[in-house]
Amino acid sequence: MEEDQELERKISGLKTSMAEGERKxxxxxxxxxxxxxxxxxxxxxEEDHTLGNSLRYMIMKNPEVEFxxxxxxxxxxxxxxLRIQTRGALxxxxxxxxxxxxxxxxxxxxxxxFEASIKDYKDQKASRSESTL
Amino acid sequence: xxxxAAAQAVxxxxxxxxxxxxGVRNVHTTDFPGNYSSYDDAxxxxxxxxxxxxxxxxxxxxxxxxxxxGIDAAIANAFRRILLAEVPTMAxxxxxxxxxxxxVQDEILAHRLGLIxxxxxPRLFEYRNQGDEEGTEIDTLQFRLQVRCxxxxxxxxxxxxxxxxxxxxxxxxxxxxxxxxxxxxDLFPEGTIRPVHDDILIxxxxxxQEIDLLMHCVKGIGKDHAKFSPVATASYRLLPDIxxxxxxxxxxxxxxxRCFSPGVVEVQEIQGKKVARIANPRLDTFSREIFRxxxxxxxxxxxxxRDHYIFSVESTGVLPPDVLVSEAxxxxxGKCRRFLDELEAVxxx
Numbered sequence: 001m002e003e004d005q006e007l008e009r010k011i012s013g014l015k016t017s018m019a020e021g022e023r024k025x026x027x028x029x030x031x032x033x034x035x036x037x038x039x040x041x042x043x044x045x046e047e048d049h050t051l052g053n054s055l056r057y058m059i060m061k062n063p064e065v066e067f068x069x070x071x072x073x074x075x076x077x078x079x080x081x082l083r084i085q086t087r088g089a090l091x092x093x094x095x096x097x098x099x100x101x102x103x104x105x106x107x108x109x110x111x112x113x114f115e116a117s118i119k120d121y122k123d124q125k126a127s128r129s130e131s132t133l
Numbered sequence: 134x135x136x137x138a139a140a141q142a143v144x145x146x147x148x149x150x151x152x153x154x155x156g157v158r159n160v161h162t163t164d165f166p167g168n169y170s171s172y173d174d175a176x177x178x179x180x181x182x183x184x185x186x187x188x189x190x191x192x193x194x195x196x197x198x199x200x201x202x203g204i205d206a207a208i209a210n211a212f213r214r215i216l217l218a219e220v221p222t223m224a225x226x227x228x229x230x231x232x233x234x235x236x237v238q239d240e241i242l243a244h245r246l247g248l249i250x251x252x253x254x255p256r257l258f259e260y261r262n263q264g265d266e267e268g269t270e271i272d273t274l275q276f277r278l279q280v281r282c283x284x285x286x287x288x289x290x291x292x293x294x295x296x297x298x299x300x301x302x303x304x305x306x307x308x309x310x311x312x313x314x315x316x317x318x319d320l321f322p323e324g325t326i327r328p329v330h331d332d333i334l335i336x337x338x339x340x341x342q343e344i345d346l347l348m349h350c351v352k353g354i355g356k357d358h359a360k361f362s363p364v365a366t367a368s369y370r371l372l373p374d375i376x377x378x379x380x381x382x383x384x385x386x387x388x389x390x391r392c393f394s395p396g397v398v399e400v401q402e403i404q405g406k407k408v409a410r411i412a413n414p415r416l417d418t419f420s421r422e423i424f425r426x427x428x429x430x431x432x433x434x435x436x437x438x439r440d441h442y443i444f445s446v447e448s449t450g451v452l453p454p455d456v457l458v459s460e461a462x463x464x465x466x467g468k469c470r471r472f473l474d475e476l477e478a479v480x481x482x
Contacts (some may be wrong), residue, residue, distance in 0.1 A: 005248055027475040044472065050214040051468050056206035061176035063166040097476055104469040106208065110201070111462045113187045118455045121189040130152070 029093075039085040040092035041066075048072060050078040058101035058106070064090050135442045143169065149374060149436040162205055162439070183246035195365075195453035196447045200372075202440065209369060209442045215461040216367035218355035221260075222451050223253045223274060225348045225360075229313075231309045232345040235304075237336045245336075246278075247360045249306055250329040251350050253364075256460075261351045270315030273348040274326060275310050279344075304339050307331035312347075329450035363457055365447040371437035373414045379400040379432050381409040389433070392423040395416070415443070 028043040052070040060069045067085035074091070083094040145151070147169070157406040164174045185203035194196070200208060228243040235242075253274055269480055280301050288298045303413040313321070316344040336344060355362035375397065381389050386409035390398035399412035424430045449453040 027472060029479075047468070048214075050219070051465070053207040054465070055469075057205055058161070058176065060165045061174065062418070079465070090234045093480075094475065096414075097473065100469045100473050100476075102176055102178065104466050104473075105467070106181065106204075107462050107466045108202040109178075109182055109185065110204070110208075111459060111466075112188070114199075114455075114458060114462065115184060115286045116189040117189050121192055 019126050031092075036089065037091040037093070038089055039083070040096075042081045042096060043081055044081055045079045047080050048078060049080075052082060053097055054103060055082065058082060058103045059095050061102075062086070062095045062098060065095050068095075136247060145436075147172075149441055152437070152438055153433040154417065154422070154430065159439075187345060190443075190454065194453060196445070198443070198445050199458075201369075201442045201444060204440060204442065206439075210419055212458070212461050213267050213367055213369055215443075216364050216446060216457060217362055220363050220457055220460050221255045221354050222363045222449075223251045223255050223258060223350045223352055224358075225249065225251070225276070226351045226353070227349040229347040229349075230345075232343050233349070233421065235336050235338050235342045235344050236319075236388060242336060244292050246348055247358070248332060249309075249335075250312055250451055251326075252325050252329045253321075253350070254452065255352050257354045260353075264319075268349055268351070272318050272351060273314060274317075274451070275312040275314055276309045276348040276350065277346075278304070278348065279345045280308050280338065281343040282340050284340040299338075299340055302340075304335045304338060304344060304371075305331065306335060307335040309348075310337075313339075313440055363449060363451050364454075365449050367444070367446045367457075369442045369444045371439065372441035372443060373417045373419060374436045374438050375414045375417065376434045377409065377412050377434070378434060379383070379431070379433060382406050385409075385429065389425065389429055390425060391422075392429065393421070394418050408424050423431050 026045050027043065029043075030041045030043060031037065031039060056068055056070050059065055061126070064086055065084060066087045067083065068081050070082040072080050082096075084095055086092055086095060138473040141311060141453065146159050150160055163169075164172065166174045167172065174184055180202065185201075188200040188202070190198045192199060225243075228239075228246055230239050230243075233239055233242065237245075252276065258274075259272045265272075282299055282301045284298050285298055292298055308326055311326045313326075317326075338344070338440045373395070383406060386400045386407045389409045390400050392398075394417045396413050396415045397411065399410050400407050401410055402408075421435070423435070424431050443457075444458075446454045446458060448457055452460070
């Protein structure tokens with residue numbers, strides 16, 4: 001109970017107008033009182049190792065990050081706790097945002113390369129079948 | 134000399150997963166900033182783009198094999214997980230049974246119908262709203278299955294072959310008929326909305342038994358129920374890397390070639406002697422037979438290249454496999470975008 005009072009929870013979420021006025025949160029940030037914003041635990045709802053591990057990898061590649069790790073809280077709950085601690089006084093939201101953006105850029109590049117490769121393969125196959133006809 | 138050996142050892146630690154006789158070494162990714170003093174491991178998009186490549190090895194209408202080189206396990210695994218569980222498809226969800234006098238119980242029949250792959254592009258449909266029982270034309274597909282089994286009057290008196298004695302005694306997916314809702318008949322030409330295969334056996338009947346039911350298909354993901362998974366399977370393996378630490382000649386070369394999958398080791402005749410050469414390590418399935426040979430196990434090092442992934446995607450027929458991979462990558466981007474938007478919304482407050 002004391003711990004709840006010490007922890008400052010900032011809840012953000014899409015305020016979807018569902019029946020009974022439920023609010024569906026997607027992202028929460030939890031940090032202990034007394035620390036400045038450089039260590040924060042992010043609670044990502046409806047996520048698992050798919051996003052957790054890849055995001056952890058991208059955030060760890062940032063030299064300003066001292067610690068980054070994630071866990072799934074319990075197999076029955078579909079949420080992950082992602083903790084980021086930064087060196088110096090950098091707010092932890094910054095590497096989180098940067099990690100997300102970099103992961104998006106990686107995916108975009110992979111998509112472009114993959115589609116180009118598929119197109120090349122199809123063109124090659126078409127030209128090969130044309131030459132044998 | 135020592136420096137070179139040390140540098141080589143570090144390179145091996147960073148780039149290879151080594152399969153020893155009793156254990157696997159260098160499993161985890163260690164190239165994070167600060168771990169190695171002489172390397173700059175901070176994320177560099179340009180360096181990534183220079184080293185990354187995708188090569189398609191084989192593609193036909195249902196299966197795809199391609200290589201992804203220069204990416205980390207976390208992201209390759211994310212693509213695999215999304216292919217299995219988060220790319221949406223259409224599948225039968227609700228079955229309204231009007232008459233089922235067959236031997237197959239209602240719930241078993243409904244379970245089997247749910248597993249039938251439905252040939253409908255899920256990108257053209259939306260998810261059904263929670264609590265909506267009826268379903269609209271934008272989120273539902275309707276199929277009808279009506280089969281009655283009767284005795285065949287023209288069968289021979291002493292025949293015992295069910296194909297001759299009975300009419301309609303096997304219920305296949307080709308007996309499923311699509312019932313268009315709303316404007317679906319205009320949007321989807323005749324014959325495009327159907328089960329992927331028309332020869333899946335659903336149930337068997339005998340004279341007097343009948344199945345009469347209506348099915349609603351909705352859009353869903355594999356995480357909810359495995360029937361929504363669009364892939365027969367999607368898997369990857371790392372590229373094998375087999376090195377000979379000492380030259381292998383003569384009879385030992387023949388022995389070596391037998392310890393690996395066919396085509397991996399090639400035995401050449403050079404100046405009258407048989408010499409072994411690693412020709413194509415990609416074909417090896419790592420049976421580890423080499424470790425059972427006392428002499429040869431010291432001569433070979435088995436390893437895998439850490440950032441070279443050989444993906445194999447087999448589709449159930451709903452979407453072509455290359456479309457599935459593209460959709461999986463877009464879904465991962467969508468997840469990142471969702472959280473970026475959340476962060477912006479928070480920072481606005």
